[in-house]
Amino acid sequence: MKVTVKSLAQAAGVSRGTVDRVLHNRGSVKPEVALRIKTLAKEFGYVPNRAGRALAAAKTPFKIGVLLPSIGNLFFDDVTVGINKAAADYADLGLEVVLKEVQGYDVAVHDAAIDSLLEKNCQALCLSTVDAPPIREKINALSAKGMPIVLLNTDVSDTQRLCYVGSDYKCAGATCGGMLALCAIQAPLKILIVTGSKLMLGHNLRIAGLTEELTRQGRAFEVTAVVESNDSDIRAQEVTLQALKRYPDINCVYVTGAGVQGVGAALIALDRPEIFAISFDEVYTTKELVQEGIIKFTVCQQPERQGYHAVKRAYQSLSGQLPSTVDDFITDTIIKIKANL
Amino acid sequence: MKVTVKSLAQAAGVSRGTVDRVLHNRGSVKPEVALRIKTLAKEFGYVPNRAGRALAAAKTPFKIGVLLPSIGNLFFDDVTVGINKAAADYADLGLEVVLKEVQGYDVAVHDAAIDSLLEKNCQALCLSTVDAPPIREKINALSAKGMPIVLLNTDVSDTQRLCYVGSDYKCAGATCGGMLALCAIQAPLKILIVTGSKLMLGHNLRIAGLTEELTRQGRAFEVTAVVESNDSDIRAQEVTLQALKRYPDINCVYVTGAGVQGVGAALIALDRPEIFAISFDEVYTTKELVQEGIIKFTVCQQPERQGYHAVKRAYQSLSGQLPSTVDDFITDTIIKIKANL
DNA sequence: TTGAAAGCGCTAACAT
DNA sequence: ATGTTAGCGCTTTCAA
Numbered sequence: 001m002k003v004t005v006k007s008l009a010q011a012a013g014v015s016r017g018t019v020d021r022v023l024h025n026r027g028s029v030k031p032e033v034a035l036r037i038k039t040l041a042k043e044f045g046y047v048p049n050r051a052g053r054a055l056a057a058a059k060t061p062f063k064i065g066v067l068l069p070s071i072g073n074l075f076f077d078d079v080t081v082g083i084n085k086a087a088a089d090y091a092d093l094g095l096e097v098v099l100k101e102v103q104g105y106d107v108a109v110h111d112a113a114i115d116s117l118l119e120k121n122c123q124a125l126c127l128s129t130v131d132a133p134p135i136r137e138k139i140n141a142l143s144a145k146g147m148p149i150v151l152l153n154t155d156v157s158d159t160q161r162l163c164y165v166g167s168d169y170k171c172a173g174a175t176c177g178g179m180l181a182l183c184a185i186q187a188p189l190k191i192l193i194v195t196g197s198k199l200m201l202g203h204n205l206r207i208a209g210l211t212e213e214l215t216r217q218g219r220a221f222e223v224t225a226v227v228e229s230n231d232s233d234i235r236a237q238e239v240t241l242q243a244l245k246r247y248p249d250i251n252c253v254y255v256t257g258a259g260v261q262g263v264g265a266a267l268i269a270l271d272r273p274e275i276f277a278i279s280f281d282e283v284y285t286t287k288e289l290v291q292e293g294i295i296k297f298t299v300c301q302q303p304e305r306q307g308y309h310a311v312k313r314a315y316q317s318l319s320g321q322l323p324s325t326v327d328d329f330i331t332d333t334i335i336k337i338k339a340n341l
Numbered sequence: 342m343k344v345t346v347k348s349l350a351q352a353a354g355v356s357r358g359t360v361d362r363v364l365h366n367r368g369s370v371k372p373e374v375a376l377r378i379k380t381l382a383k384e385f386g387y388v389p390n391r392a393g394r395a396l397a398a399a400k401t402p403f404k405i406g407v408l409l410p411s412i413g414n415l416f417f418d419d420v421t422v423g424i425n426k427a428a429a430d431y432a433d434l435g436l437e438v439v440l441k442e443v444q445g446y447d448v449a450v451h452d453a454a455i456d457s458l459l460e461k462n463c464q465a466l467c468l469s470t471v472d473a474p475p476i477r478e479k480i481n482a483l484s485a486k487g488m489p490i491v492l493l494n495t496d497v498s499d500t501q502r503l504c505y506v507g508s509d510y511k512c513a514g515a516t517c518g519g520m521l522a523l524c525a526i527q528a529p530l531k532i533l534i535v536t537g538s539k540l541m542l543g544h545n546l547r548i549a550g551l552t553e554e555l556t557r558q559g560r561a562f563e564v565t566a567v568v569e570s571n572d573s574d575i576r577a578q579e580v581t582l583q584a585l586k587r588y589p590d591i592n593c594v595y596v597t598g599a600g601v602q603g604v605g606a607a608l609i610a611l612d613r614p615e616i617f618a619i620s621f622d623e624v625y626t627t628k629e630l631v632q633e634g635i636i637k638f639t640v641c642q643q644p645e646r647q648g649y650h651a652v653k654r655a656y657q658s659l660s661g662q663l664p665s666t667v668d669d670f671i672t673d674t675i676i677k678i679k680a681n682l
Numbered sequence: 683t684t685g686a687a688a689g690c691g692c693t694a695a696c697a698t
Numbered sequence: 699a700t701g702t703t704a705g706c707g708c709t710t711t712c713a714a
Contacts (some may be wrong), residue, residue, distance in 0.1 A: 004690095004691060004692085005691065005692060005693090006691075006692090014700075014701085015700065015701045015702070016691095016692080016693090016701090016702090017693090017694090017700070017701060017702075017703095018699085018700060018701075020692075020693065020694090021699095021700085024693090028699055028700080029699070029700080030699065030700090033699090033700090047433075048691085048692080049396075049433050049690090049691050049692070050392070050433055050434070051391070051392040051393075051395035051396045051433060051434060051435075051690085051691070051692090052392075052396060052690075052691030052692040052693085052706095053691075053692055053693075054392035054692090054706085055390075055392045055393060055396060055690090055691075055692070055693090055705090055706040055707060055708090056691075056692040056693040056694080056705080056706055057692075057693055057694085057706085058706050058707085059706085060693085060694085092388075092390050092391055092392060093391070093392060094392075171680065171681055172681075174680040174681070175678065175680040175681040177680060178678045178679050178680030178681070179678065179680075182524055182637060182638070182678060183523055183524050213680055296523060297523070332675065332681070333680075333681040334673065334675055334676075334681075335675075335676040335678070335681070337516065337519045337520065337523060337676070338519050339512065339515040339516040339518060339519030339520075339554055339674075340512060340513075340515070340516040340519070340673070340674040340675075340676070345706095345707060345708085346707065346708060346709095347707075347708090355684075355685085356684065356685045356686070357685090357686090357707090357708080357709090358684070358685060358686075358687095358709090358710085359683085359684060359685075361708075361709065361710090362683095362684090365709090369683060369684080370683070370684080371683065371684090374683090374684090389707085389708080390706090390707050390708070392706085392707075392708090393690095393706075393707030393708040393709085394707075394708055394709075395690085395691095395708090396689090396690040396691060396692090396706090396707075396708070396709090397689080397690055397707075397708040397709040397710075398690085398708075398709055398710085399690055399691085400690085401709085401710090
């Protein structure tokens with residue numbers, strides 16, 4: 001027999017209104033009654049019916065706020081596509097998505113952006129944000145109040161969030177290592193690492209993943225130099241040029257963050273097509289470089305799925321479809337070469 | 342303003358019952374009235390509300406029939422997982438999924454299986470079936486009657502189906518070619534092709550994709566032999582052993598279908614780890630062979646997503662969410678090596 | 683051939 | 699603090 005608000009009300013000997021109030025912690029219910037109803041709901045395994053709620057609350061949809069540092073970062077275009085698809089898929093189930101886009105990773109900016117989403121009465125959040133104390137505290141405070149928070153693309157350490165939806169950066173790095181081992185340039189690898197920032201956890205994990213996997217496979221290699229691009233193409237080009245001139249025996253370039261186009265420009269300028277360059281993600285310019293053979297392969301993380309599933313998870317949580325603890329949603333680590341781009 | 346059955350009824354000057362009858366072609370409506378209502382619905386861009394229907398028709402759910410040749414074929418395990426997830430996701434929106442599993446690709450068996458799904462009053466079908474005239478005719482006849490039919494994993498030529506959900510086999514083959522070119526064994530490639538069946542379109546496309554890509558990249562290669570495994574591991578082991586003994590200079594084995602484990606067994610038996618073996622999909626035994634380094638990489642096709650999306654598409658069609666023509670859903674071509682398995 | 687009314691599960695406004 | 703009621707969009711009787 002199917003468990004509904006009605007059947008719960010009957011079982012508890014109260015009205016449906018009371019059950020509804022208890023289920024949504026709206027107060028104005030005698031604590032003992034509330035407890036009884038909650039117990040019953042758990043016992044019978046009550047799961048709210050989304051169709052019923054969508055219909056009843058058509059004019060008060062669930063509001064999910066999404067924060068993306070997407071301004072000036074083409075990577076997030078695909079994430080946004082996924083978010084919009086989820087929004088469309090769940091629109092007639094009573095979902096409204098508010099998207100807040102910011103530029104870069106300034107803590108104060110992110111902090112303010114989250115506040116602005118809260119002011120708009122969002123009941124759940126999907127955040128692609130920075131791993132900094134003020135943000136961490138805000139996430140934990142909101143979580144403690146019962147707000148579902150999904151961390152998207154970038155996790156924040158030591159937080160009680162609903163779940164993380166994104167890539168396994170270390171696996172992505174290891175995959176690059178595995179590919180390098182497989183592709184077996186004859187000479188020992190002399191690697192130039194062009195990283196976005198030494199402060200970005202994801203970038204560091206990609207580096208660790210690479211070196212660990214090369215070591216695990218017993219491949220001879222050396223990290224000749226590590227330079228920072230600050231995710232800027234101009235800067236990436238400059239530091240790559242410098243490093244390649246200074247260390248002429250470098251035969252592999254590993255680009256952990258943005259700035260891929262800049263690295264490509266440097267390789268073209270120096271006319272060193274024999275250098276084995278690899279990168280992450282598939283923004284338009286990176287695709288072109290793979291097509292041209294400048295970048296040999298790029299390791300991707302299904303950004304569209306990340307956007308879609310972050311919103312889906314938040315919606316599921318709000319509509320009470322989720323168990324109390326949920327697994328993280330780790331997207332696949334996808335190797336793209338010319339042929340499957 | 343939102344377009345509902347009610348608003349349509351008002352606009353047409355009839356009752357909601359009449360509009361409903363027209364929208365579902367239930368007859369018993371004067372043709373001119375029916376036409377007027379249909380025109381209005383199109384004009385106003387009416388899209389049925391899934392929540393409303395789910396609630397009203399809770400005891401008469403949409404019934405979607407799924408046919409899989411999954412008995413004895415581990416590949417379909419993941420497809421089934423996806424199907425079940427979709428079934429769960431849409432259960433409270435009034436979806437019921439009937440799964441019919443058969444063994445192999447016998448036309449008569451598949452034909453009968455489809456009939457059995459129809460007898461159970463399925464209103465839409467997801468079929469992973471054979472490309473044979475009787476099946477083709479049945480699909481076209483049902484499609485003509487307005488039944489949404491999704492072809493899953495394997496397309497059937499010359500059919501008017503709703504859409505195809507599955508892999509791009511040629512791209513998968515080309516991806517293998519691209520990887521071989523990248524991985525650059527020094528000597529010219531001498532390839533043994535172990536195909537499932539020369540009658541399977543997918544297997545043939547994988548072969549064509551490989552050779553075309555190698556040619557495109559100007560890679561020296563030769564297809565030394567092509568043998569058939571009939572997707573049986575025992576047979577695959579036998580024919581692989583024979584071929585490798587007969588052509589000792591083969592340095593690459595390309596397994597287009599099932600029987601990967603058999604090929605692995607042959608390679609282990611002959612102790613020829615230097616042979617560059619590649620395969621498709623990631624059934625348990627294939628994963629093990631990749632872990633062991635016997636298979637260098639395997640190219641996968643997201644079977645779980647295929648199952649999920651086939652059901653999702655069929656549901657969307659039944660619930661009137663889809664435009665008149667829909668794109669095929671082509672899953673990604675995914676290279677898996679030891680590190681990202 | 684058509685209309686009217688009931689009800690699916692839920693929420694919100696109103697009444698007690 | 700609790701109960702009652704109306705109604706969301708749709709389908710399905712039952713009448714007419």
